[in-house]
Amino acid sequence: MVSVCFYFQVHQPFRLRKDYSFFDIGANHFYEDEDANREVCNKVSRKCYLPTNQAMLELIQKHKGKFKISYSVTGVVLEQFERYNPEVLESFKRLAETGCVEFINETYYHSLSFIYSKPEFKKQVIKHRQKIKELFGQTPKTFRNTELIYNNDLAKFIEDMGYKTILAEGADQVLGWRSPNFLYQPAGCYKLNLLMKNYKLSDDIAFRFSNRGWNEWPLTADKFARWVHGMSGNGEILNLFMDYETFGEHQWEDTGIFAFLKALPEKVLKHRDFQFITPGEVSNYYTPVAKINVPYFVSWADIERDLTAWIGNPMQNSAIEMAYAMEKEVMASKNQELIDVWRKLLTSDHFYYICTKWFSDGDVHKYFNPYETPFDAYVVYTNILNDLKLTIEQLIHQQ
C-alpha cells in the first residue's frame, strides 16, 4: 500500500504598523496594523480558506473516509479568525468533526524560538496544543516546526515531549541519494517517526501549477495522479506539504486549482494500492527504513532550504537577538498582556521581511513583504521593540 499524506500550513502574522516611527517610542503602544490584518484575513478567507475548506469537506464526505488531510493552523491565525472571520473557524471545526482531519502541533506564534530559547519554545508548543484541543477536540501527536525548520536536536526535543511524528523538508543536502518517499527516523531518536516532504511533487502544485512557461503546464489531476502512481514499487509514502493559501490565493481560482483539487482524490484512489493517510497514522502502516542525520538546520524556504530567509544578515540577527534578549524581563513582568505582545513580535514573518536576499527568491519575498525595503522593516521592528522595552522597564520599576 502506498500512502499520500497531505499537510497544509495555515498562517497569517499580525503585521505591524509600517509608520511606527522613532517618535512613537515611549508614546504609542499600539503596534499592530489592524486594518491591514483585517483586510488580508478577509481577503484570504474569501479567496482561499472558506472555499477550500468547503471543497475539502465535500471531498471527505464524497470519499466516505478515504480522503484524509492534515493541517497546521498557527495560534496567531486562529486568533485572527476569532477576531475577524469566525466563520472560517467554524468550517475548520466541521472538518475536525469528520474524523478524517488531523491537526498538527507547532509553535503558537509561528516563531523561531527553538533556535533562541528552548523554554520559550516549549511554552509556545504547549500553548498551541491547548488551543487545538480547545477548538478541535484533538490532542496532537504530530509536530512540525515553523517553516519546517528542523535538525537532530529539535527531533530529540520533540520526542522527549512525547510526540510520535515530526515533519521536515526533504532537502537534497539531507537526503542525498535517498528518496523522501519512505518513513524515516531522526538520528538520536528511538520512537519518533520522520516524514520528509517530496518537494518536487509538492512544488508542482504549490509553485508551478499556473506557470505557463513550465513544460508540464497545464497540470491536470489525471497527469498528477499518473506521477503519483509512478511511485508504486519504489516508495511507501508521498508527503505533499504546502501552504494552504496555494488554493485560491497563491494560485488563483481562474488557474483551475479548485477543479484540480476536487478531481485529484478520485484519480489517486483509482489505483487500489493507493490510499490517503494523516501523519499521525504512519506507524499503523510503516516502520522507519533508516535514520536521517541532520546536524544543521534545514527549512522549506527558498532554494537554499536553510535559515537565511529569517536570520543571517546583520539586521535580522540584531532584531531577533534583541527580541529574545528581552525574554527574562518580559517574563519577570508577569503581565500576560505584555507577554502576548512580545510573543507576537517573535513571529518569524517579522524577520522574513528584513531579508536582503534579492536573487531568484527575491520575488517571493517581495510578494509577502508589506514593507518597501528590508531596512524599513528593520527600523519599524526595532522601534517597536524599543517601546516594548521601555514599557517593561517602567512596569518593573513601578513594581
Added chain:
Amino acid sequence: MKVLMFGWEFPPFISGGLGTACYGVTKGLINNGVEVTFVIPTRRGRENADVRVLGADEVPLLRIEEIPFIRDSKLMKKRAKIIGISSKGPVSPYYTSKGSMRYMKFDASYAAKTRRVATRINAERGSILEFAGNYGGRLFEEVENYGAVAESLAFLENFDIIHAHDWITFPAGVRAKLISGKPLVVHIHATEFDRSGENMNPHVYNIEKYGMQNADKIIAVSYYTKNIITKRYGINPKKIEVIHNAINREKQIQRYNIKKKNGEKTVLSLGRVTMQKGPDYFLEAANLVLKKIKNVRFVMAGSGDMLPKMISRMAELKIADKFHFTGFLKGMEVEKIYAMSDLYVMPSVSEPFGLTAFEALLYDIPIIISKQSGVSEVLRNAVMVDFWDVKKLAGTMIALLENDKLARRVVEKCQEEIKNISWNNAGYKIKKLYEALV
C-alpha cells in the same frame, strides 16, 4: 523697501524675549537693506543708536473728519501740507473716499468701531496719548490707543509695508493697513494658547484671529506655532510662512510633551545620509560612546543613499536599543527632534557651510562639528574634531554629555558668534516675503 513696524518691546527701552526677537528681526532687515521704523508705546526719552524707534506717546493724534483717505503715502504727506498742517501737526484720516470704501467694505464693522474709538480719543486736536508700555492693568486700553496712534502714523509716515509683532500690536497693524492700503504682515512669536493653554483669554484670542485674518501674510516662529495657527485659528496654511527665531529649549520640550528617562541624553545628527556628511563616523563614534556610558541614545535623522548601509552597520554593532533612525523629517518633526536632543554632531567630510549646525544652535543645543565644514570658520568657539578621528569625536561627545556646564558654555559662546548671521538669515527671508507682497 521701507517698513513700518509695530512692536511692544524693543531694547534698551523694554526688553523681554519679544524685544530681543524684534531687535534681531530689525537688525537682520537693516543689514539686508530694508529701512525700518520701529514703533513702541514709549521710549521714555531714550534713544536707540542704530534703529529708528518712535514712541507712540510722541505722535500727535489727527482728527478724523478732516482728511480724506489717500492710498499713496507720499500724497498723504502732500495732502497734509495742502491743508496747512505739517506732519507733526494734527491731521486725521477719514473713511469716505473711494479707496477707503474698499477697506470699509473689507470690514465695515471694524471701520465703524475704529472711527468711534478714534473720535473718542481724539477729542482734542493734536493731543498726545500716554503709554505705560508694559503689560499692566491698562493693557487693553493701551492696545486700543496704540491702534489709534497707528492711524495717524499710517498717514504721516512713508512706508511700503506694515509689520506687526504679536497680538498687542495687531489692532495697530490692521488700522495702519486700513488707512494706508499697504500690505500687512503679522508676526506670531507666541499665541494665546502658548501663554495660557486652554484657559485662554477670549478677548486676546479674538484680537489675534482678527490680526491673522486681515494680514496679507503671517510669519510663524516655528512649525509648532504654524500648526496652532491653522488648527486653532482656522487660518489657511498657505498664508503662513515659518521663519525661526532663537528657540527656547525648555519651552519646546514642554510644547512637544517630551518625557525622558531620568538623566538620559540624546545625541542627534541630522541631514542627508550621504558620504559627504560623514554619517559613518557618527555611527562608529556612537558605538564607542556606548561602551563607556549607557544612559544615552543616538538619532540619525535624514535620508540618503548611505542610509541602508548605516542601518545595516548599526545592526552589526548590535546597538539597536540605543541608536535610532527616523528617515527624512520635516516641519514639526524637525522641531521635535531638536527639542529632544542634548547634543548635535555634524561630522561632515566636506561641507561648504553646514546650516544644520546653525539650526541646532538656534534650538539651543551644543554642537560638535568637523574641522572640514565651512561653518567651522565662523564658529571659532564650537567644539571641533577631524571627521576621521572617531576616537576623538567619541571622547568629545562624552565630555559634553557628562559636563552640563561645559555644554552650556559651548552653546552660549557659539550663539554669540552667530548672532549676526542668524539675524541676517531671518532678515533675508523676511525681506523676500515683503518683496512678494509689495
